[in-house]
Amino acid sequence: MRDQITIWIDPDFREFHNVARSTVEQLVEIAGWKTSFVSEVEAADFVYLSKPDPHSFLKSAGRDGWKNRSNCRPKLIDRTHIPSNAIIPDTSEVDIVLAANTLLSGFPERYPNIAQYAGRKIEDHGVPGPDISEWNLLDIPLVNEFAENIKNLVEQNTSVIPAKPRWPKGKCFALCVTHDCDRIQRFRTASFFRDGYVATCALDPKSAALNFGKGTFAFASKLKKSGPDPYINSWKNWIAFERENEIRSTNFIASWNKYSANASQLDVPYRINDPDLKNAVLELVNQGSEIGLHNSVNAWSEDRYDAECDLLERMLGLYPSVYRGHCWSLDSTNPERTMRRVAATTNMTMSSCLGMNLIHGYRRGLNYPYRPFDFESGDYCNSWEVPPVMMDQSLFLSGNTNEERVGAFRKRVNEVRHAKGCFVLDWHTDSLWQGFMAGMTKFVMKEISEIAADTNCWTASVGELVKWCREERWQT
Ligand SMILES: [Zn+2]
Numbered sequence: 001m002r003d004q005i006t007i008w009i010d011p012d013f014r015e016f017h018n019v020a021r022s023t024v025e026q027l028v029e030i031a032g033w034k035t036s037f038v039s040e041v042e043a044a045d046f047v048y049l050s051k052p053d054p055h056s057f058l059k060s061a062g063r064d065g066w067k068n069r070s071n072c073r074p075k076l077i078d079r080t081h082i083p084s085n086a087i088i089p090d091t092s093e094v095d096i097v098l099a100a101n102t103l104l105s106g107f108p109e110r111y112p113n114i115a116q117y118a119g120r121k122i123e124d125h126g127v128p129g130p131d132i133s134e135w136n137l138l139d140i141p142l143v144n145e146f147a148e149n150i151k152n153l154v155e156q157n158t159s160v161i162p163a164k165p166r167w168p169k170g171k172c173f174a175l176c177v178t179h180d181c182d183r184i185q186r187f188r189t190a191s192f193f194r195d196g197y198v199a200t201c202a203l204d205p206k207s208a209a210l211n212f213g214k215g216t217f218a219f220a221s222k223l224k225k226s227g228p229d230p231y232i233n234s235w236k237n238w239i240a241f242e243r244e245n246e247i248r249s250t251n252f253i254a255s256w257n258k259y260s261a262n263a264s265q266l267d268v269p270y271r272i273n274d275p276d277l278k279n280a281v282l283e284l285v286n287q288g289s290e291i292g293l294h295n296s297v298n299a300w301s302e303d304r305y306d307a308e309c310d311l312l313e314r315m316l317g318l319y320p321s322v323y324r325g326h327c328w329s330l331d332s333t334n335p336e337r338t339m340r341r342v343a344a345t346t347n348m349t350m351s352s353c354l355g356m357n358l359i360h361g362y363r364r365g366l367n368y369p370y371r372p373f374d375f376e377s378g379d380y381c382n383s384w385e386v387p388p389v390m391m392d393q394s395l396f397l398s399g400n401t402n403e404e405r406v407g408a409f410r411k412r413v414n415e416v417r418h419a420k421g422c423f424v425l426d427w428h429t430d431s432l433w434q435g436f437m438a439g440m441t442k443f444v445m446k447e448i449s450e451i452a453a454d455t456n457c458w459t460a461s462v463g464e465l466v467k468w469c470r471e472e473r474w475q476t
Helices: 011-031 062-067 096-104 130-135 142-157 189-201 205-224 230-244 275-286 305-316 335-345 392-396 402-418 437-453 462-470
Strands: 004-009 034-037 046-048 074-077 080-083 173-181 250-253 290-295 322-325 422-426 457-459
Touching: 004 011, 011 034, 011 046, 011 062, 011 096, 011 142, 062 096, 080 096, 080 130, 096 142, 173 230, 173 290, 173 437, 173 462, 189 205, 230 275, 230 437, 250 275, 250 322, 275 290, 275 305, 290 305, 290 462, 305 335, 392 402, 392 437, 402 422, 402 437, 437 457
Parallel strands: 004 034, 004 046, 173 250, 173 422, 173 457, 250 290, 290 322
Antiparallel strands: 074 080
């Protein structure tokens, strides 16, 4: 039996040929096979035509459908909202390659750009807001479902080897715990005074007074209290919890702070060589957890991912293999362009950077690691994305009480388990501080320890997930 799916893609797709090719290849790969593209129609298991074609196995909305990716709307077909450009004219048939591409390329998040943060616009980096729900992306990992459709087509119509398993033997779904380290000191006297000085120089007396006031309070609190700062303490409690539950987490740490050259005021306030931070990193590495780069907000516009990696390596003695932007920062017009640039200029080959702030779900329709590609050229970024599903803040906003929030958490877990997906959590390292989100995190930890104890669940770091999808899966 053959071990590859053969596919012929119509050369008349012209400028969309390469991007259609990468899309099909990704869908087939997620389904569990490798693809071989052939130049003869007769040699192909599947053909994908550039004219509207409701009859082939791979139904096509044609080249015009691809041209219309940027002005499509969600349209209800068979109880699911499908990008309108992927519906084959005069039929209710769906071109799943194009539908998958439209979602995977992030067209819904560019229409309209609705990212809001507490009512005000921030540097949104294209992060979608609640309006994205009209595409079903908060409820259904649609691209994942399209890959399942492909799997059924292959199994019914070809004689290739069985699909490769989605997860290691005996595992039905995965849990990936990640942390962004944004703050390590609640009582950061020096840096509040520094913020006050910066505000004074910028002739902003209100902000200066606020920061000097905070600095004085922090100084007084530090004098009064002994013992560790509550923020670093929160992180230490997370580390201890993960050791007890045998969870290897992925921890994103910033090397560039708000006082560094060409930084944003939104960047983190801590120093990468802070002794408390170094100790936490050492402990994490010792227990098999992973350190990633929490790149600065301007890393992509200043093209300095390499400098941020080098600084992290110089200060902590280890080079990050994975990154996630602070505030999910990426080039909002084409995030994959940033990913391509990162792969070209650093040794990082993994990311977990396409997440959301206010809502949880499947921003690009997937809950499984995949290889992103440029939506215009179709060129691969030469790296893997492990898509985040839920951030602490988004869970906090999905209920009025911790009971409701735990309910929303369980609902999401069941959904991911059912889809055989990967539940990627993003919880800030200081989230266990009592003043953070109404004490929600300790309830979430109870849920996490139950999932981690489930023998059907594979608990893994971003690096372990990618290693599986890139290599080990294909050797089974
Ligand atoms: Zn951050």
